[in-house]
Amino acid sequence: MVSSQSKGKPAKGKPASEGPPVGRRVILGLLGLGAVGVVTGRVTQDGLARVLGPIENRDPTGLVSLFPVGDSFRFYSVTGSVPSRSAADYRLTVSGLVDHPQTLTMADLAALPQTSFTSDFQCVTGWRVRQVEWSGVALARLLDEVGVRAQAKAVHFTSLDGTYTESLTIEQARLSDVIVATSMLGKPVTHDHGGPVRMYVGPMYGYKSIKWLSGIQLTEAVEVGYWETRGYDVDGFVGHSNGRDDEPTG
Amino acid sequence: MSPPVDSAAQRRPRIEPVQVRRFARAERLVHRLTAVLMTSCILTAAVLYNGTLSVAVGHRRVVELIHVYSGFALPAPMIVGLASAAYRADLGRLNRFSRDDWRWLRSRDRRLGLIPVGKFNAGQKINAWLSAGSILVLLGTGLLMYYPYLVRLSWRTGATFVHDWFALGVGLLVLGHVFKASRDAEARRGMRTGLVLAAWAKINHDRWLAELDGDAESVRDPDGRGDRDGGGGERDPA
Incomplete structure (x- = not known):
């Protein structure tokens, strides 16, 4: 036990409120x-x-990702777990107001004309990944393949997770940088990125690019999607929605 | 009672109290609630931030709401705690930084009890300041992020930036705090039961113990709930 002599006698009964208020x-x-x-x-x-x-x-x-430097992918999932699909057992159904409803395999998608380009991925929460290589089938090409009926005015997307949904108008769906993506960052879309097949809606914020794409339905009107019922804009154009002014992704 | 250091006390040998009250019930409650809310904030932040956890846990919207409301609630126990005189008195102690605090902080043998330490040592004071300041900054920036139309976009981006880095800092602060606590069972008991051994206080907070000696009301366990040492009363030298 240390004796108290070495430190002088503490003042008895005096509250230790001395010193400047540094706190x-x-x-x-x-x-x-x-x-x-x-x-x-x-x-x-x-x-x-x-x-x-x-x-x-x-x-x-993965060490760099421990620091909040931004501008890398952050992985969002809205349900507990998302069923994993291999390239072999993946199926994409295209239905609704179409002339030829179809169920496509990865091979069917690969057999259609492919579209490849490089553009940014901009999240509505602010992060942006620059110069991402995308490739897959242009949605416009797929719509031509199944034959869109005259009364169809919108496209509705569903996800393998059973909860996430999205929608585009027919005009938006036919934009050239809206694709059914089977490859991103130069390799097949991984599960965490929404693979094996996800949407990439180039002109819009990331939440419009539905992950784990399982179905495409042609509908008479836009059905508001998962994030839009939670406050995000239905027409999620980058730089012109959600109160943001980001530069275009292209 | 008589004023501090009367002649009677000097005549007979000083009685060393076995246990002394360190924290009032209100203070322990504030600490516990803050710990629960802070843990909730940190765990949900990890899920929102770490890609592997995000995909494993999912339910992003629910996790986000838990995080936001835990964060909004985080300062509440500290504000309500202001109703307690003991809590206010301790805030006053934490606020002041003396010459001895600087000496204690700089010395290598600070744990030997050679430098007078009051109720809180310099490390505890700094932890309290940084925690309080950071919680306020995180609350402010969190509000700017959660209510997107409060300020212009570039400030919102700035708020996200500040929130990210302060969160990292607070995470390290909490880790350090828990690590220090893990190495001092008596300090933990003080926060859990409100009581500490006088012998522990003598080594770690001698100045505070000396203050208590002058105020007989605080010396003993006032509600007689001293556990561990079988009653926790004063040791009778006779």
């Missing part, structure tokens, strides 16, 4: 730092993201 200063300082960060954070974030984003997306160790 208050630190708290106010943190609030100030936070405020400065809110105002200037976008510039800093963009700078960091441009440098570290490409590294993070190609980092085999």
